[in-house]
Amino acid sequence: MELADKGNNKNLLSILQDVQKECGYLPEERLREIAVMLDMPLIDVCGVATFYKSFSLTPRGRHQVKVCLGTACHVRGADRIVEELERKLDVRRGETSEDGEFSLEAVMCLGCCAIGPVVVVDGKYYGQVTTAKVESILKTIREAIYAR
Amino acid sequence: MPDKVKAERIRNSKDLEEVRARILQSRSSKIPCIVIPSGTCCQARGSSEVACAFQREIEKHALGDKVAVRVTGCGGFCQTEPNVVIYPEEIYYQKLSPDDAEEVILEAVLRGRVIDRLLYADPNTGERFTHLNDIPFFKKQRRLLLANNLRVDPTSIHDYLAINGYNALSKVLQEKTPDEVINEIKQSGLRGRGGAGFTTGGKWELCRKARGDVKYVICNADEGDPGAYMDRSLLEGNPHSVIEGMIIGGYAIGASEGFIYVRDEYPLAVRHCRLAIEKAREYGFLGNDILGSGFSFDIKISMGAGAFVCGEETALIASIQGERGTPRQRPPFPAERGLWGKPTNINNVETWANVPLIMTKGAGWYSKIGIKKSKGTKIFSLVGKINNTGLVEVPLGTTLREIVYDIGGGIANGKKFKAVQTGGPSGGCIPSSLLDLPIDYESLAQAGSIMGSGGMIVMDEDTCMIDIARYYTAFLSDESCGKCLSCRKGTQRMYEILTDISEGKGEEGDIELLEELALVIKDTSLCGLGQTAPNPVISTIRYFQDEYEAHIKEKRCPSGVCKELISYYIKPEKCQACLICLRNCPVQAITGGKGLVHIIDQNKCTKCGTCLEVCPPRFGAVAKLSGKKAPEPVLQGTEVIRSRKTDVNA
Numbered sequence: 001m002e003l004a005d006k007g008n009n010k011n012l013l014s015i016l017q018d019v020q021k022e023c024g025y026l027p028e029e030r031l032r033e034i035a036v037m038l039d040m041p042l043i044d045v046c047g048v049a050t051f052y053k054s055f056s057l058t059p060r061g062r063h064q065v066k067v068c069l070g071t072a073c074h075v076r077g078a079d080r081i082v083e084e085l086e087r088k089l090d091v092r093r094g095e096t097s098e099d100g101e102f103s104l105e106a107v108m109c110l111g112c113c114a115i116g117p118v119v120v121v122d123g124k125y126y127g128q129v130t131t132a133k134v135e136s137i138l139k140t141i142r143e144a145i146y147a148r
Numbered sequence: 149m150p151d152k153v154k155a156e157r158i159r160n161s162k163d164l165e166e167v168r169a170r171i172l173q174s175r176s177s178k179i180p181c182i183v184i185p186s187g188t189c190c191q192a193r194g195s196s197e198v199a200c201a202f203q204r205e206i207e208k209h210a211l212g213d214k215v216a217v218r219v220t221g222c223g224g225f226c227q228t229e230p231n232v233v234i235y236p237e238e239i240y241y242q243k244l245s246p247d248d249a250e251e252v253i254l255e256a257v258l259r260g261r262v263i264d265r266l267l268y269a270d271p272n273t274g275e276r277f278t279h280l281n282d283i284p285f286f287k288k289q290r291r292l293l294l295a296n297n298l299r300v301d302p303t304s305i306h307d308y309l310a311i312n313g314y315n316a317l318s319k320v321l322q323e324k325t326p327d328e329v330i331n332e333i334k335q336s337g338l339r340g341r342g343g344a345g346f347t348t349g350g351k352w353e354l355c356r357k358a359r360g361d362v363k364y365v366i367c368n369a370d371e372g373d374p375g376a377y378m379d380r381s382l383l384e385g386n387p388h389s390v391i392e393g394m395i396i397g398g399y400a401i402g403a404s405e406g407f408i409y410v411r412d413e414y415p416l417a418v419r420h421c422r423l424a425i426e427k428a429r430e431y432g433f434l435g436n437d438i439l440g441s442g443f444s445f446d447i448k449i450s451m452g453a454g455a456f457v458c459g460e461e462t463a464l465i466a467s468i469q470g471e472r473g474t475p476r477q478r479p480p481f482p483a484e485r486g487l488w489g490k491p492t493n494i495n496n497v498e499t500w501a502n503v504p505l506i507m508t509k510g511a512g513w514y515s516k517i518g519i520k521k522s523k524g525t526k527i528f529s530l531v532g533k534i535n536n537t538g539l540v541e542v543p544l545g546t547t548l549r550e551i552v553y554d555i556g557g558g559i560a561n562g563k564k565f566k567a568v569q570t571g572g573p574s575g576g577c578i579p580s581s582l583l584d585l586p587i588d589y590e591s592l593a594q595a596g597s598i599m600g601s602g603g604m605i606v607m608d609e610d611t612c613m614i615d616i617a618r619y620y621t622a623f624l625s626d627e628s629c630g631k632c633l634s635c636r637k638g639t640q641r642m643y644e645i646l647t648d649i650s651e652g653k654g655e656e657g658d659i660e661l662l663e664e665l666a667l668v669i670k671d672t673s674l675c676g677l678g679q680t681a682p683n684p685v686i687s688t689i690r691y692f693q694d695e696y697e698a699h700i701k702e703k704r705c706p707s708g709v710c711k712e713l714i715s716y717y718i719k720p721e722k723c724q725a726c727l728i729c730l731r732n733c734p735v736q737a738i739t740g741g742k743g744l745v746h747i748i749d750q751n752k753c754t755k756c757g758t759c760l761e762v763c764p765p766r767f768g769a770v771a772k773l774s775g776k777k778a779p780e781p782v783l784q785g786t787e788v789i790r791s792r793k794t795d796v797n798a
Contacts, residue, residue: 011469011470012470012471013453013467013470013471014450014451014470015470016453017412017451017453047472048470048471048472051455051472051473051629052452052453052454052455052473053453053454053455054412054453054454055453055454069374070374070375071374071375071531071532071569071572071603071605071616071619071620072374072375072531072532072605074374074619075532075533075605075607075611075616076532076533077757080756080757080758083754083756084734084756087734087735107413108372108374108456108623108627109372109373109374109375109376109377109413110188110413111188111189111371111376111377111380111413111414112188112189112192112377113189113226113375113376113377113529113531113532113537113603113605114189114226114227114229114531114537114538115189115192115193115226115229115537116531118192125188125189125191125192126192127189127192127193130761131732131734131756131758131761132732132758132761132762
């Protein structure tokens with residue numbers, strides 16, 4: 001298989017990163033394939049897959065909403081922003097909405113501490129977010145959904 | 149600046165000089181250059197749009213040969229983004245919008261007129277400053293590394309060559325033996341900029357002396373400390389300086405391969421690094437027989453996958469090997485048995501970036517900067533409740549007061565300073581009584597904190613120290629790899645106790661219990677994460693015990709943060725029925741109407757604080773109470789008392 005040539009010596013982590021990138025998550029059947037390919041017990045593959053935060057074992061939403069909970073954002077009230085997003089999107093942090101439209105994720109420090117609290121929607125950064133600003137940020141997603 | 153000199157492989161130091169001369173010749177130093185910093189956070193504030201506007205205007209007015217534009221990495225003064233610096237005079241314009249581009253080019257750059265409204269104004273005095281180096285934020289810094297961020301376009305190797313890039317490498321390969329390089333680094337007094345502060349030269353020597361024909365060097369760019377982003381800024385803004393440092397390190401240690409382990413949360417840094425490595429390879433700074441010296445070295449990028457513990461060196465090594473990032477017992481240290489069991493030297497981004505500087509200027513020069521056992525400069529990310537947020541590079545030994553007040557411009561919104569948190573989750577909180585503490589490795593350790601990677605989070609009177617301790621403990625318990633019981637369960641238990649305290653369920657003896665737990669976690673954990681995990685708790689108990697007692701005994705949060713201990717209340721005598729809070733309340737907990745006093749339903753209220761945030765300051769009708777119950781609300785339908793001075797429409 002093509003994947004087996006990747007990395008120095010069958011680097012499991014980089015293979016998983018490739019699959020995550022391709023599928024948006026790590027489907028079970030792919031994990032089984034990787035285990036066979038690397039001649040590794042499935043539990044070890046799952047061990048790595050569940051250890052790192054950037055992997056997901058379930059499909060993620062079409063739109064990604066990330067809220068930074070780094071220290072600088074925290075002291076400036078990032079908690080309130082997550083709560084407001086949870087209310088507005090009707091989804092809990094770490095979860096994906098039922099229609100598969102969006103995932104809400106609380107992440108640890110995006111390194112944009114000067115402009116906290118920070119929200120990232122599909123790769124676009126929004127700085128100095130307040131609870132009152134949340135709705136206007138979500139407008140971009142909602143418009144993208146309607147446009148389809 | 150468009151590169152007019154073609155890429156070519158540089159085979160020796162003479163080639164390098166020739167290429168550099170050609171690059172400099174192809175660039176006219178006489179025309180002004182507009183520098184537009186565009187790191188990740190600059191882009192978040194719209195620097196890309198501003199850069200496009202500048203390029204568009206230059207095309208529109210056909211000024212391509214009269215004005216140059218350079219898009220660079222982070223300039224450091226994040227507060228003022230998007231900003232531009234106009235060279236050679238270094239005139240600083242801040243908070244630009246794309247609409248300002250035409251005026252800046254035509255008026256400021258071509259006619260030399262200073263545009264007052266775009267200058268930086270001191271938030272305390274209102275004084276305006278024209279030149280970068282006059283701005284108080286920059287004036288007291290010594291930007292040995294950061295200044296280059298404005299001098300180079302990180303995607304252009306020619307920019308780096310133009311500021312004498314790869315000169316240090318050429319000098320080292322030509323003139324110095326590996327032992328001489330190690331000696332120079334030892335004498336410079338450089339210590340690790342990522343955590344414990346081990347001497348860099350000493351570390352290199354251990355690895356050089358270790359037995360083995362294959363050795364590795366690693367750049368630790370897994371900057372996981374929340375609140376620290378200097379490594380991101382260096383990798384994004386000047387990746388070649390890190391690469392050059394690594395090649396020199398590889399030569400000194402006897403390694404032929406290097407890895408940059410970088411967080412996947414830093415996409416721009418990864419992109420710039422990847423490009424820089426490609427370019428360095430193309431020009432012959434990486435690969436076989438570098439600059440004709442016979443020394444061969446190459447660098448690969450290894451991506452992290454979101455695990456804080458991978459900043460610990462043995463965990464990082466496991467992660468590069470594709471395994472779970474769990475630390476292991478040391479010794480053997482990575483210098484003896486590291487990546488794939490081979491001797492490995494790991495330094496952090498900022499440490500590597502210092503290496504070319506030391507080799508160029510000499511250990512004698514470098515060791516004069518700083519104090520006692522802490523030499524050179526250190527970059528701090530000054531963030532939180534501070535007026536001037538940004539990256540600050542100062543000689544080690546600078547006092548906290550100088551950083552917070554002289555450079556940082558003091559606390560935002562006229563609030564009172566409470567503490568500075570340094571060193572990330574492994575560090576501690578330093579109170580106002582220690583503001584005159586010189587910032588060096590030893591003083592910080594004595595004060596119960598650490599240097600760490602250099603995050604500095606400023607906290608004011610509205611920050612609750614129990615909340616901060618709880619925040620870090622939550623972070624650490626989440627990031628604990630789970631290998632040691634004391635760290636895995638201990639941080640969890642500490643988090644539960646702190647949560648109880650913050651919810652008003654704290655009991656007598658909780659502080660003692662926390663202290664006991666802290667001691668056990670510290671003594672019985674394998675790696676740095678566990679050993680330092682109690683620091684945020686210990687340091688807040690040490691300096692802010694009164695806050696713990698207020699929470700436990702009086703069920704009061706003095707800073708008004710802990711939700712279970714506060715309530716919001718609209719003062720009927722001050723409410724002007726403007727409907728703003730009523731409309732903004734996310735849970736519709738506020739009732740009232742035109743002309744009627746607004747009332748918060750305490751059962752519905754989620755204590756998000758939006759009402760306090762949006763209530764116009766001239767009314768000041770919303771109060772946050774702690775330690776006492778909100779007064780009984782007035783009857784629904786009570787009319788407001790109109791204050792003549794504060795007419796709603798005023």
